Amino acid sequence: MPEPVLTIGLLMAGYAATAALSRPNSAVSREAAAVRRNASSVVERAEDSFALFGPKSLALSELAILASECRGQDWDGYGAEPLNPSALMLAQDIIRSLPDDVPMPSFSVEPDGCVSMDWIPSKVRTFTLSAGKTDRLPYAWIEGTDRGHAVARFMDGQLPPRILQEIKRICANDTSLRAA
């Protein structure tokens, strides 16, 4: 397939699908490699453009700055592990997958090298989710006196709908958080 046609096809397929295609996988054919190259190129161009990508682009930039800050051993002075590259990629994938009506999180790196994605609209409301080395995502929430924790799975490039609903509910009526 000629490259311009392929690129247009990728754009028409939608950003989430294109982002998924851009990730490394086990495909080995020349065509598969071409698809991945083109998808990566499209994703990079989209993320370079604030107009096209808005808050997601900002969030990915913030994550990149944090990654740079926490890439070394003992970045916290207490013996923390360096940021895990797999965790960083997973966090980036989660950001790209967020629907437009879900606010962007803020980020921190955890002592074990995972990425914490935090939605903290107020002192009494928190939703915090960890992106680590696997697709199983530990998360916890606090809403007033209500609180809990569990594990969700990031499958097919998407967070489970109940997690997205929970994030939206906790962040409801908060204007300080950026929508995707």
Add this chain to the structure above:
Amino acid sequence: MTLPSGLPEHVGDEEDIARFLTSSGQYNASGVKPAAFLPNPHNGETSVFRHGAQPLESFQAIGQRELGARSPQGAAIVKASVVREVDLELRAGEPPPLHADIIGWPGQIHDPELGKAERKERAALIAQRAGEHFGSEANGHGGVTPNRAVSPPEWECHPGNLLKCHFLSTGAESPLPWSNMV
């Protein structure tokens, strides 16, 4: 029993516990984030310092000495009682002077991710209360009125304890940005 620092071995509920913050990701304008209190993966403990009546300079020096090349950007402070309220415990551990550890974090060896989720919940509960002590005092309940404006001017700190600051604009408590204090 008294420790070399002169503090009692038992960490009292009313003591302030400080966790030095070395990454910009550990806090934002709203306050301290849960990750700041998560335990070290190697020993399962969160290293903290007991914050008494030390002047700012000496406490800052402790952070800089103990954290090596990583200069603290601030400190998150909670009462020891907050740690105990989430079923964790504090154990004094000198040297270095004033050092203690938050211990008793849940493990869940059969499901590491579930254990991590539980630790996140407890860390979030502690982070949520970080600075709360100062907030209630600043609101008049403790009889203390912050009266020292620092640079940048949106910060205001406890007159006798410059580690306890909050944002004037929002009233939100916040860790002290060392670089803005000097």
